[in-house]
Amino acid sequence: MALQGYGVSAVTNTAAVGDEWNNGKEKIHESDIKGLDYLKLVIMESLRLHPPLPLLLSRECRENCEIAGYNIPVKTKVIINLWKIAHDPDYWTDPESFMPERFIKSSVNMMGQDFEYFPFGSGRRMCPGMTLGLANVEIALVMLLYHFNWELPNGARSEDLDMKDVFGASLKRKNPLLLVPSLYKPQD
Ligand code: HEM
Numbered sequence: 739m740a741l742q743g744y745g746v747s748a749v750t751n752t753a754a755v756g757d758e759w760n761n762g763k764e765k766i767h768e769s770d771i772k773g774l775d776y777l778k779l780v781i782m783e784s785l786r787l788h789p790p791l792p793l794l795l796s797r798e799c800r801e802n803c804e805i806a807g808y809n810i811p812v813k814t815k816v817i818i819n820l821w822k823i824a825h826d827p828d829y830w831t832d833p834e835s836f837m838p839e840r841f842i843k844s845s846v847n848m849m850g851q852d853f854e855y856f857p858f859g860s861g862r863r864m865c866p867g868m869t870l871g872l873a874n875v876e877i878a879l880v881m882l883l884y885h886f887n888w889e890l891p892n893g894a895r896s897e898d899l900d901m902k903d904v905f906g907a908s909l910k911r912k913n914p915l916l917l918v919p920s921l922y923k924p925q926d
Pocket residue numbers: 785789790791794795796857858859860861862863864865866867868870871872875
């Protein structure tokens with residue numbers, strides 16, 4: 739199944755890397771995680787830090803309701819800031835850090851039931867193209883990683899990479915990503 743590994747099943751029986759994401763209960767090395775499982779964690783973490791549709795589709799309130807002490811009248815347009823939720827330190831340890839391992843042993847997945855992480859939205863208007871979208875990201879990444887080695891130009895380090903986003907209906911990089919590929923020839 740296409741969603742296997744996206745916090746749904748495949749990696750959930752693996753022990754956690756590091757302490758803080760698993761309350762220090764178990765500790766393993768990154769090398770213990772198989773390549774494609776790790777790639778899925780990388781995709782999950784990328785969608786957390788840089789959700790392509792950061793404000794989802796707007797909703798309209800069908801009845802008066804009260805949320806966290808605020809009265810929300812019927813017909814109110816509600817915009818959900820998914821980006822903000824996915825960067826919220828109340829829900830994420832060290833939220834600005836790129837840590838794919840945080841999803842190991844976590845019960846959080848992309849199915850729209852976990853309201854700290856729902857890059858494809860939730861409910862009736864949830865993205866119908868989720869599996870196709872994920873498959874496309876996966877296949878492109880796998881091909882690029884299999885056939886090329888990748889380096890930053892001019893000896894730059896990964897810490898120097900500018901990962902700032904520009905907001906809009908869809909999220910984009912503020913500055914283009916510049917990488918230098920070289921052909922990788924696997925031994926026969
Ligand atoms: C990684 C890729 C993708 C991401 C992150 C993504 C994300 C989203 C999000 C967040 C929404 C709004 C959901 C909500 O408000 O609850 C949405 C809606 C939608 N997406 Fe995607 N999407 C992706 C790929 C695709 C693909 C490949 C298709 C079609 C082939 C697609 C078709 C749609 C459509 C038609 C809607 C509107 C659904 C509605 O209004 O009921 N998406 N998507």
